[in-house]
Amino acid sequence: MPESRPAYYVTTPIYYVNDRPHIGHAYCTILADVLRRYHSMFGCETFFLTGVDEHGQKVEEAAKKRGLTPQQHCDEMQAHFRDLWPTLDISNDDFIRTTEPRHERVVKQALQQLFDSGDIYKGEYEGFYSQRVEKFFTEDELIDGKCPETGGEVQRIVEANYFFRMSRYQQRLIDHINANPDFIRPESRKNEVLGFLRKPLQDLCISRPKSRLSWGIELPFDSDYVTYVWFDALLNYVSVIGLFHDDPRFRKWWAVSTHLIGKDILTTHSVYWTTMLFALGLDMPRHIIAHGWWLVDNTKMSKSLGNVINPLAMRDKYGVDSLRYFLMREMVVGLDSDFSEESFLKRHNFELANDLGNLANRLVGFAAKQMGGVIPAPGTGSGHAADAEVMAMAAELPARVRGHVESLRVETAIETVMNFVRRLNRYVAETEPFKVIKTDPAAAGGAVYIALEGLRIALNLLWPVMPKKVENLLGALGGNSVVGYFDDLKWGGLVPGTALNLPEPPFPRFELPEFETRPAEAPAKADKAVADRANAAGGAKAEKAAGSQPSDGSSGAVASEHATFDDFLKIKLLVGTVLTAEPVPGSDKLLKLSVDLGEPAPRQIVAGIGDRFPVEKVPGSQVTVVANLKPRKVFGIMSEGMILAATDENGLSLIAPSGTPRKPGTRVG
């Protein structure tokens, strides 16, 4: 047996080639990169895979629209992802495109194997086809026998198709999830999957006749069909690492695989993919980790709301390292987080500039002035009790960081390091080398050495998060480089006498723009008299009274009875024209509306008016829409606004402009 190192294999989803990268893609890929880099520092041999999904109807359509072949279209579009990653310091080992021969042959072989074993069978797919949206619907999805999206006519079509016997593996999957508590993380997602599995699984239709979709991988046993997207896409995780072609390589990586996914593709990975693997006689991946979404103003990003965060813009404005730091520091893996430039800048200024950057800058600046610009000799330290404390903290820091990373608490790992950085700043204040230098240069040198060495260790531990910046900084600290392994991160790596060279502060502060005036500031600054009176009265109570001046009219018990004019202005009321309306299945009064608000795309709005208002009378009506309500799901359908209506015992009327119809998007108020 050759010497074996532990291994670690991490994947991102393959992103849909038609998409433009947004902050969510960047987050997932950076997270994968950070995990890969940490694990390599833990001593693991690592493999990191990302890529793009290139097949499917939408790609075919988009290409057609542009007058290109689908392949030409993909060749062009995939660059949006492939070229982005190096600029975010992503260290992926491979980049898979599902149109590559190395992938297609594995998909075909997998299909053939499942066909031969009877897990893929030909059956009848009964669907209802809507000419208008060129889509199939199941009987359950139809609404009164009409298309659920347009309310239009549908044709019942019985079409031969191939099915995967997913149902056969349901119990095995449930058992595996129960036996491996950290298989699907976080736990709430695991529960979600188990809940889903309480109902019997249907078999999965995995083919499309070429007459309807030709842009896909042909079934090896029936050239009239291509395989449908998921079956193709999911296999990327194993095709790249050698399934069917390089067994030792495949086994090595597959046994240690971690899939990072967005919560929107949880079922696909936890149910479709896992049952496919069972059927193929392969092991489960080690972990499936569903991360959360970046929200903007606590609202999901969407094109129609125009609030999509472009990672390139953030990188260009603030630098790749700050961007990576923020994304990793701010989000708890598995939960949603809010993205705002304000919180970004606060993290940058407080943690990177004030704490970390300033520590480097003050130490190097001091050494340059007082110590000949070189790393001083450690001697016997500063003679201060804090020496031992700092060195003990530094000694146990790698293990603590490793523990947090291994339990996916990346943000806690970072926080742990930053707490140590704060301890180092305190250490400098305690030992006061800038004073001590006048009386005891050796002790001052000892203090600076300890602080610098602590900084070196902290920087190494942050390398996976900010590789470029850390490498540069370590270079500035006496020409050091990143240690390969946590095990090598021992105290005393800095060589006394080597030159320090930090020409400028490593993390310049960014000016914080005025984001919004804070009510708390008003009494302190604008109303000194109130504050003084409060202080004179003494105690926390008085302070509280001063602090609760309802300067914006929205806080304080007194104001709660009335809405102020400002409150009213927060509600954006717009005139809209209803384009389509259809009942929501399973509900007796909800209607799904498509409403023109004069925006590029119509809004989808779910309204509870169906029991009082005939659905066929709604299209064409004008309505008043609350346009800036936070979008929410109603009965599983996203609703992007609210329709105003008045209901009493005589029925319901829509609240809308009377007389001449108004242009969609006209402001009401």
Next chain:
RNA sequence: GGCGAAGUAGCUCAGUUGGUCAGAGCAGGCGGCUCAUAUCCGCCGUGUCGGGGGUUCAAAUCCCUCCUUCGCCA
């Protein structure tokens, strides 16, 4: 409607298996230092741990119930 998760200081959130768990950061106030990026360090928080009930010697931490928010339901 079914299933699941969450509700902790002004803000963002930590709080393993019930017993220094009532905390951190930010914001605010006061003070100190000057090596440093108007940076750093120290001090200052009586918040019904969503409401109510229960179990226990002991609950933010377990149980019940209600309210609110969020997620999933191919």
